[in-house]
Amino acid sequence: MNICVFLSAAELDERYTAPAREFAELIGKGGHTLVWGGSNVGLMxxxxxxxxxxxxxLVGVSVEFLGDKARVNADEMVMAADxxxxxxxxxxxxDAIVIMVGGTGTLDEATEILELKKHGLHTKPVVLLNTAGFYDGLKQQFQRMEDEGFLPLPLADLVFxxxxxVGALAYLEEAVGIQ
Incomplete structure (x- = not known):
């Protein structure tokens, strides 16, 4: 499975890096491909x-203005214009998307992916990996959006x-039909 992971390129402390390392190990040992922003810094x-x-x-998709931070030994590296x-x-x-901890760039990526899914422009499973309760507030906001009628489909159909x-990968493997 090709798993797109949106996440921060910031240098973060162990409460975020340790779970990220564990998830990465699961992806690798599972024989999956990481599709990510291509940066060779921070959590990326x-x-x-x-x-x-x-x-x-590793399949990286970097952007020209960040080309100097791109990983040189990725299996494939694409340079996007913007x-x-x-x-x-x-x-x-x-084939699937995981949103890990991050800042405004990660939030931008997450909301665009969810908006596209909401409108049926993709049907790929999307997981918000809530490391250390990082997305508790966002989860609460999404629940309010659902409760008050802002979402045209159930929240559970939009994001997990x-x-x-372990929970993230199990959900993705089931959603795409991997035994």
């Missing part, structure tokens, strides 16, 4: 290292909130 590097060290493939093209390429090259990597 942690996950790419973990996947590659455990036998998984962020919009990058998001489109990441979605096109993946996983508390750990």
């Amino acid at each position: 590097k942690v996950v790419a290292d973990g996947v590659q060290d455990n036998g998984g493939r 962020l919009a093209e990058r998001k489109a390429q990441l979605l096109a090259r993946s 909130f996983a508390e750990d990597g």
Whole structure:
């Protein structure tokens, strides 16, 4: 399975890096491919290292203005002209999406992916990996959106909130039909 992971390129502390390493190991040992923003810094590097060290493939989609941060030993690296093209390429090259901890860029990617899914422009499973309760507030906001009629489909059909990597990968494998 090609798993797109949206996440931060920031240097983060162990409460975020340890679970990210564990999830990356699961992806690699499962024989899956990481499709990610291509950066070789911060949490993006942690996950790419973990996947590659455990036998998984790396498909990066970087963007020209971040080319100097792109991982040189990825199995494949695509250079997009801008962020919009990058998001489109990441979605096109993946079978499933995981949104890990991140800042405004990750939130932008998450909301666009969910908006496209809401309108039926893709049917790929989407997981918000809620490491250390990072997305508790967002989960509450989504629940309010559903409760007050802002979502045209049930929240459970839009996104799955996983508390750990094991739960995230199990959900994705079931959703795409991997035994």
